[in-house]
Amino acid sequence: MSLKEIPIFKGTRIQPYFKHIDFMFAGVFSIIFLVYRVYQLIQGYQSKYQTFEVAEVYYYFKPHFLYLVIGCLVIFIVAKLIAQLLFRFKEKDLAEMIETQGFHNRTVTQKRTEFLDIDIKKTEYDYYPTLFYKRGRKKFILHIKKDGSRFQDHYLELESIIEPMFNCELVEKKHIGRYLRYEFMPLKYKKRIVMNGQQKNNIVDYDTKIYITRQIVWDFVKAPHALITGITGGGKTYFLFYIIRELFRRKAEIRLLDPKVSDLSFMKRVIGADKVADTKGQILKQLREANEEMESRFRLMNESEAYKIGNDFRNFDLKPFFIVFDEVTAFTSTLDKKDLQEMNDYLINIIMKGRQAGVFMFLTAQRPDADVIKGNVRDQLGLRVSLGNLSSDGYRMTFGQTDKDFQPIHESDIGRGYITILGQYNDPVLFDAPLMEQYDFVEDVKQILNKKDD
């Protein structure tokens, strides 16, 4: 066994009595207060009386007695509240988790005391898991021993219990010797972007990085093309709004395809009717033109004297060209075979070749239909996002085969979902899309477009 396989400092070992840690914490403060007050009283007594007589002591202490009790009680309650609300000892929750999940073997014996008529329970643990907890910066680490007990299978899948319990996400899971090491990150550290009209709306040249959360950055040249899936109301269109805004800031040429004639069609008034398509004819025309644009860009680049291997559209002062296609699958279900074939050819062509020419596809779908987005095409999409709860089939169609245990997403968690970015986050990670409750998309885009014209 190499040295690396020995976990050295694993943190605090969880003990059965940790479930009372709040009481112990509060009790310590109460006792400190009690001892201190009694000490003060004794000093006061000594300065007043030279002798030590039981009656005198009693009369001296009597008026203080009630205050002592109340003081202890108040301190106890306050300390307990602080422990409960502020510190939130994870050690306590882990001990309780072991208890309620039944990951232990114990015998409880009841004994009647000799002098008083009360029962005293005594609990003896024959088996208690070897679980260590360590707090870190913006994370916490658990080590659990693979002890061969009948609970071991659960220990190997501990994230399914811990993730919802602490509202956190598994970052890393590693077998180290006989231990399994889990690293979790509380979701509160995954800060979402909040759009409130105060965002920078300046124009940025040749910036291909878009912040999706404050930590997650999508570089649309490194991981070109995108697919957003999610149930109706999951937030796909809102996510598009955010991306569209960021693209306009980057001087991108954008074509909006909205077969549902709903959320993007109104943009005709903002960016011009020729850039927004909502009928079958217009949509196919836009796709055809995007293909022609891509081919002509390739010609331009290849014929240029200045062309070098590895060059892309940025070296030729070309703008990124985005086809934003909301609800692709809603569209394809209305097409006959010939049109479907035509559309598929355009899509696949752009997805396979578009990056270098700077022509990108940005698709959304309630359910990625395998007829439209085949596995091998999907694997070419650099950014993949699911919003809201998907069926396991939906997750598979979005992300391909993965071992990820997808957590259920609560309805109130607007814009929450999973994301992968090729080469960066290859396994889906939980994320929150930019929040746009206090945000006027149209006004903001108008301002950005005005700046662009300057």
Ligand SMILES: Nc1ncnc2c1ncn2[C@@H]1O[C@H](COP(=O)(O)OP(=O)(O)OP(=O)(O)O)[C@@H](O)[C@H]1O
């Ligand atoms: N990021 C967000 N910030 C604020 N509100 C949001 C966000 N995402 C979604 N919503 C809320 O949820 C509603 C539905 O979102 P959206 O229209 O984007 O869903 P969708 O996935 O496009 O649904 P459909 O498939 O029906 O088109 C919005 O009207 C909005 O109120």
Ligand SMILES: [Mg+2]
């Ligand atoms: Mg929508």
